[in-house]
Structures are given as C-alpha cells and as structure tokens.
Amino acid sequence: MTSPSIRAEGLTKRFGPTLALDRLDLKIEGSKCVGFLGPNGAGKTTALKMFTDMIFPTAGEAFLNEVSVQKDRKRALAACGVLIETPEIYPSLTPTEALQMVGKLRGLSDAALADRIPGVLAEVKMGEWANKKVGKFSKGMKQRINIAAALLPDPEILLLDEPTTGLDPRGMAEVRDIIRGLKRGQRLIFMSSHLLAEVSDVCDEVALLNRGKLLFYDTISNVSTQFARGQRAIDVGFSRPIDDATLGTKLAQLTGIASWERMDPLRVRLKLSGGTDGSIERLFSEVAGLGVGAVRFQESASALEEVYMTQVERGD
Ligand SMILES: Nc1ncnc2c1ncn2[C@@H]1O[C@H](COP(=O)(O)OP(=O)(O)O)[C@@H](O)[C@H]1O
Ligand SMILES: [Mg+2]
Incomplete structure (x- = not known):
C-alpha cells in the first residue's frame, strides 16, 4: 500500500x-x-x-x-x-x-x-x-x-x-x-x-x-x-515580588544573560546570549542561588510562537 x-x-x-x-x-x-x-x-x-x-x-x-x-x-x-x-x-x-x-x-x-x-x-x-x-x-x-x-x-x-x-x-x-x-x-x-x-x-x-x-x-x-538559534529565553517565576533595581543588580553578576524584561510582578523573562543546554543548566543554579526567591524556571514561548507572532500576527 x-x-x-x-x-x-x-x-x-x-x-x-x-x-x-x-x-x-x-x-x-x-x-x-x-x-x-x-x-x-x-x-x-x-x-x-x-x-x-x-x-x-x-x-x-x-x-x-x-x-x-x-x-x-x-x-x-x-x-x-x-x-x-x-x-x-x-x-x-x-x-x-x-x-x-x-x-x-x-x-x-x-x-x-x-x-x-x-x-x-x-x-x-x-x-x-x-x-x-x-x-x-x-x-x-x-x-x-x-x-x-x-x-x-x-x-x-x-x-x-x-x-x-x-x-x-x-x-x-x-x-x-x-x-x-x-x-x-x-x-x-x-x-x-x-x-x-x-x-x-x-x-x-x-x-x-x-x-x-x-x-x-x-x-x-x-x-x-531552526528558529531558536540565538533566541533562547527563560521565564523565571518568583515566590515574592522583587523590584527591578534589586533584580537588575543581582542579574548583572551573572554571565550569559543578554537582557531581561519584566512580565508581571512575579515573573521576568531572561534573554540568553549563549543558548546551549549547558549554559541553561548553569544559569538555573546561579539564579536559584541569588536568594531572590526564584521558584520556577521555564523555557519561554516556543520558537514557533516567536515566528508566528513576528511574521504573522504583526500585520501592517
Ligand atoms: N466566497 C468568497 N467571496 C469573496 N471573498 C472570499 C470568499 N471566501 C473567502 N474570501 C476571502 O478570501 C480570504 C481567505 O479566506 P478564508 O479562506 O476563509 O481564510 P481562513 O479560512 O484562513 O480564515 C479572505 O480575505 C476572505 O475574505
Ligand atoms: Mg476558515
């Protein structure tokens, strides 16, 4: 058949x-x-x-x-x-x-x-x-x-x-x-x-x-x-609110973070400069070790979602 x-x-x-x-x-x-x-x-x-x-x-x-x-x-x-x-x-x-x-x-x-x-x-x-x-x-x-x-x-x-x-x-x-x-x-x-x-x-x-x-x-x-290369991002969830200034200072001590943005009072998205699985594992323990109440750690919006949002839903 x-x-x-x-x-x-x-x-x-x-x-x-x-x-x-x-x-x-x-x-x-x-x-x-x-x-x-x-x-x-x-x-x-x-x-x-x-x-x-x-x-x-x-x-x-x-x-x-x-x-x-x-x-x-x-x-x-x-x-x-x-x-x-x-x-x-x-x-x-x-x-x-x-x-x-x-x-x-x-x-x-x-x-x-x-x-x-x-x-x-x-x-x-x-x-x-x-x-x-x-x-x-x-x-x-x-x-x-x-x-x-x-x-x-x-x-x-x-x-x-x-x-x-x-x-x-x-x-x-x-x-x-x-x-x-x-x-x-x-x-x-x-x-x-x-x-x-x-x-x-x-x-x-x-x-x-x-x-x-x-x-x-x-x-x-x-x-x-294919679309993930150099685009990886991690969403970090906190058990308590943390202000931008404090968090910024803490994150600046770490390597491998290209930028970060706040999603809501208990969540930020870290954009990674590297992007290998090894660096994500290292970052996970480093962020957990900052003592800022990071309790969740999740790869953010799939790459397909990025493509869909940037190429399709943008509209002109
Ligand atoms: N019978 C029709 N007469 C005129 N325009 C139509 C007709 N059917 C679909 N269109 C137009 O063709 C385009 C594609 O529609 P459609 O195939 O229904 O899209 P989708 O199913 O992806 O939502 C749209 O701009 C729609 O307005
Ligand atoms: Mg349809």
Whole structure:
C-alpha cells in the first residue's frame, strides 16, 4: 500500500480583487497529522475547499493520493473524509440515525453502514450516546459526531477545517483528544487552525499560511530548533515580588544573560546570549542561588510562537 498524500500545485484562488490563495505548492505524504496554521483570512478554508472540489481554482490543481481533484473528483475524494463548515445535525436524530443519513448520501450500503457506525462512534468516544437524541448534546459532542461522519468511509485522508473553533474550552480539549487518537490509524490528517498552541499540541508538522502565501512547511521540532538559534529565553517565576533595581543588580553578576524584561510582578523573562543546554543548566543554579526567591524556571514561548507572532500576527 502506498502512503496517503495530498498535494497542491500552484493552487490559486482569486475572489474579485482578493487573492485568497496565492500559488500554493505543498506536498504532504505519510500517516501523520499536519497543522494548517494561519490567522483568520489567511486562506485556509479556501485551500481546503479546493482540495474537496467545493470551489474551483483560479489556477493550479489539487491532488489526493496523486489523483487530481479537479479532473477526477470521484476517484480523488473516495479516499477522503472531510469536515468543513460544521453542518448542523437535526436535533431529533440520534447519532446512529444522523450517520445513516450522511452515509447514504455518500453512497454507502445499509450493510456497510451497520458495520461502520458503531466503530466510528467508538473512535470519537460517543458509543454510549449512539441512540440518544442529538438535541441535548453539547457543541463538542456534536462536533465529535461530525468527525465520526467524516470517518464513515474509512478514509486514508482526513481534512478538518478548524475542528475546535466555536467550542468551549472543555469541548476543544475533547475534540483535540479525539484527533490525537485518530493519528493511531494509517491516516493523513490535515487540520486547519488559527491557534498555534493547538497545532503544536496535536500535530507532528505545520504548514504556515499567511495572506494566501505558504511561509513554510516543516516538522514542529525542526521549526522550533531552526528558529531558536540565538533566541533562547527563560521565564523565571518568583515566590515574592522583587523590584527591578534589586533584580537588575543581582542579574548583572551573572554571565550569559543578554537582557531581561519584566512580565508581571512575579515573573521576568531572561534573554540568553549563549543558548546551549549547558549554559541553561548553569544559569538555573546561579539564579536559584541569588536568594531572590526564584521558584520556577521555564523555557519561554516556543520558537514557533516567536515566528508566528513576528511574521504573522504583526500585520501592517
Ligand atoms: N466566497 C468568497 N467571496 C469573496 N471573498 C472570499 C470568499 N471566501 C473567502 N474570501 C476571502 O478570501 C480570504 C481567505 O479566506 P478564508 O479562506 O476563509 O481564510 P481562513 O479560512 O484562513 O480564515 C479572505 O480575505 C476572505 O475574505
Ligand atoms: Mg476558515
């Protein structure tokens, strides 16, 4: 069996004067979870809609398992489960009934559905709710049913557009947990999100999109190390407030600190001039030894976060 893949070749979409997606070239291959990260309006939904033939590209082409979505829609989409623009489920239906409806629309037989439905409900941890009416479910539970619907054809490729948006924090955590679980199958999951923390948390790789342009596609760990060089920072938490003058004098005795800034009364961020693990270990014991009540010591905002904030959220 070849591994699942999705590929965009010069994929472009223009809405009148708006260039929503600008010549996206991207190839993702293998069973993994890839985050499609970008702020609102970056072009994520537009790209996903072209991958699923919901809209037609202005230029370029999209491929699922190397089959062109634009030229051979049916065969391309056969391998694919999709959740874009969360559909409402009729409140009077049970999850089983809702999935039967969706499955029939997708051309699955009654026998296939009877076989698949308990399995997909178990995958989204909704087995015990299979025959309760959806009307009383939380948004997070409804979204899990929508994910179950996307899983019905047992797809090798799963495209999810902002699957946690609009959910409360608990619903978000549940849905993320489900997505992490889905990675265990032989699946390629491509999931859009405007939340960096979510992508770092759930995904193995990240494709960063901003204003219709792909900035990079790489593993989370590569992105973190690549952009981390010379950029390391440590957040130090104190058990009691300490004034800037006292702290400044104390920190001046240490080497390896390029600068520092106050985050709040009990927290400062130290920017390091060196940046090797050895120097961090040394710094940890030195700061603890200053007698200023340093009780927490944590590497600050990930490098990916720095990139996201400086390159993407800055705006012009
Ligand atoms: N049907 C449409 N008509 C006109 N402009 C659109 C349409 N859909 C999206 N856009 C524009 O395209 C850009 C990208 O939108 P979208 O793909 O929805 O971004 P994202 O999903 O990353 O938030 C935005 O500027 C948006 O306003
Ligand atoms: Mg969107």
